[in-house]
Amino acid sequence: MKYKILTLGCKVNSYESQYYEEQFEKNGFIKANAKEISDIYIINTCTVTNTAASKSRQKIHLARKENPNAIVVAIGCYIQFIDKKKRQELNVDLVIGAKDKSKLVDIVMDYIQNHNPHSVLDIEEFNEFESMPIKEFESKKRAFLKIQDGCNQYCSYCAIPYARGHERCLKKEDVIEIARQLSLSHHDEIVLTGIHTGRYADGNTNLAKLLKLLLEHTDPSIHYRISSIEITEVSDELLMLMKKNPRICHHLHIPIQAACDKTLERMNRPYTIDEFKERINTIRTMIDDISISTDVITGFVQESEEEFQQTYQNLKEIGFSFLHVFPYSKRSGTEASKMDGEIDGITKKNRVNQLLKLSSELRRKDMERFDTLEVLIENHKENVYMGYSNQYHMVHIYSSKNLSGRIKVRWNEIKDNIYIVKEGSICD
Template identity: 35%
Template structure:
């Protein structure tokens, strides 16, 4: 264990790439270091230590990580640089090729960072790598972060047991595990104490919550719903086969869980879903969408898609395109398939060209634009609660309704982090939000 006295008056800079789960974990690392005398740098200040929490979901993500590390090394030439996160777990040797990096920590080590910092002196003789094999990653550390806006991100689960053929997450984060419901409730109460009003439940496969504690995700949302002071919870991405009817029915009557679902589809072709080793088919997915819309007609439904995976022929893409077009959803998040070393997808023969991937992505994004505008138009004239956020300088006041419609109105400092009911009006000039007026 490090002698914490050496940390007094030291400064740190934090850089996070990738998902909201990473941001929650970086926030926890920052709290750990702050409690041990290391404060966050002020703008323009040089840091004594730089923490880079990386992503590795695509080859482009890996490239961005390397670029970010090199940029940080130039900005903070004397800093002790620690790289952690998914890229560090999957490809630690690649990171050691960047000479300025001092320490590479895997998934099991990142939240025990104090144990590995040493005296913070750069040794200039290569990076130290400390990782654990993915099968041996066992620990779960609750994390909660506040974004630049008003919502908090609460990590309730980590890891995944699904091993989809295109995905490296089980290798980067280990098997599914979670903290206890009691721990999550404690974290939510702390958010209340900090003045927070909205929490997004995040994780790798949150519907799988309970593997470590013999509890269920449904038990979790019922317990969190009893925490007074939180005005709104959002459920981040949840697998369609784990989004049960009882969860949908509960959200419909809950005063705190928002009518907002994010459900990964990944492909609208049953044959491609089989190639991906997904645990549902299009019939189940369509039934889930139908259940949500029947139970909560004004619910926002976001959907993840991957285009251009190995095995996705032109005919199968057209099948997927028709299926997605038929769904009563609100928005698509479209990702272009990126080949990842060590995945089973590399054994599939049919390869989609980069040009065709780009075209398929464009066509799915066109559907998304139409679906989003259609959903926004369906809500015009209605009254919804909005939690207003901190606007950037010179921009209008903005916030999101409970069903995730972005709204705008003239700046009013008194509205920051306050919930008001508004009447939803016309689109703004850029078409990405609705103008609104507050109901007195």
Template identity: 45%
Template structure:
């Protein structure tokens, strides 16, 4: 039996993405173990929003390399997108996936088990559509996260996020509702997560208020909806009402 372990750093969006990787790998017959244990495959879902997060990402990579030098090492996420060239030079890393290509990660791991060294990082300017990931339930949490938005268009001088996550994009409203309904079968509470959640739906002609109303209507089993990463200036009168 092929074992895998996942380390997740950073935000709730990363937590959702890691759960998708876990579910996809289990469906393919892989068996999850604790990241501190020896595994055949290690997935490190990285963060780079601060220097501390970047350092923790590097430590997790090195921890995996020490735990099993012959393991397949897959590094994913923001740190890869911003420091991909440096990571390509590091011995022992087999897969690099930046801000896109995440939905096919399990297949990429399957392929890499046969042929190592498959790193790729797409140009952040080319990432313009929301990449849908499937999560039916969270294995280790009572509360579920649901990624509804990604990216940021603000380009603040002090922030690396637009270069790590790309431009703003949202999951289509009907897809959010479908996934919320599915998650509500196992979780009484969900957290709507995004990089800039308050700007949800701008490219679809909808907004966060409409999204919450539709979820409440179509997923009546939910007891509570939380919203992460929203600015106070984005809370409208309609949303409060």
């Protein structure tokens, strides 16, 4: 039988879809290409905004339309977030929420043989981390390792705590074993990921201690990167480990979401701008070659022009390496969705464009700080080799010789926020 996976949402969803694909292949199913009719459709849903929820429903509808006789499975955040009545209204054969994702293929096979339905459990029943180990990311030098799930923070705009449940983590022994398997599959860099990666905890083992164990128990050639971490989770212990060990890439992605105290308070974020700035200064004092990028939501409920200008100026002052910019999008059921004062679309678009322009300026300024780069070669096209520096800037290397692995180079120019490295600029 042929299967097709349609993925919406975040990098964690993409990771989980990769796991589903590996499990389907392991059990003898065949992956359908984009144009083929499939026997099984897996819709990996998202509920972060009303738009994401609408797209999830649309994907379900398109799958059913493409093959009315197919088995259609809706899985993930949107399914967990909506109530039982709305689930029943979806034209699907199986629904799986935030639990039993690791059993997806078994559930599908049971449905094929016995037509057994599956129930979505209440979010309060999620206590254990569901391991979803991926052995290999095909044709990629960088691998992802999901070590954490769930969120306890309850930002006012976010549905994730209701869709993924309380925080829970993968056992440290399992993290180490999966990392070993990934290294055997010729992955040179492992990215630790989760919904709240910085809150990793297994007994007395926090994120810093976990990284120390990984450095000790995996091949010395393997480097590590943290996908995203909150400012309140960047401990001195973690910074000291990053400073001392070059195998941890000197880049942190720290979401700020807004850079104005009034906006942050409405968002229910756990810091003030002064606290955020102070911690950023500490990080840079301890690791002078670190690059720090961020996420920003603009056009949040009641965001005045004055608040936006404060955010803009503070982002510029902090000097991030780049910004991921998102216009605020309402999600029904969150605290923010109950607030008055929604910002119009034109204003949001204008603010997004201003921040994207600032991001481009900030990235170039950050890139110019470095003379030499350590780059992981990830792919190539003819004589152009592409990869990212340790500080997570894109690099294009022109070379008539075959390049692979992690190499050091000197850049010649920066074009469209990409380092250009010409022939002969590779360091010995």
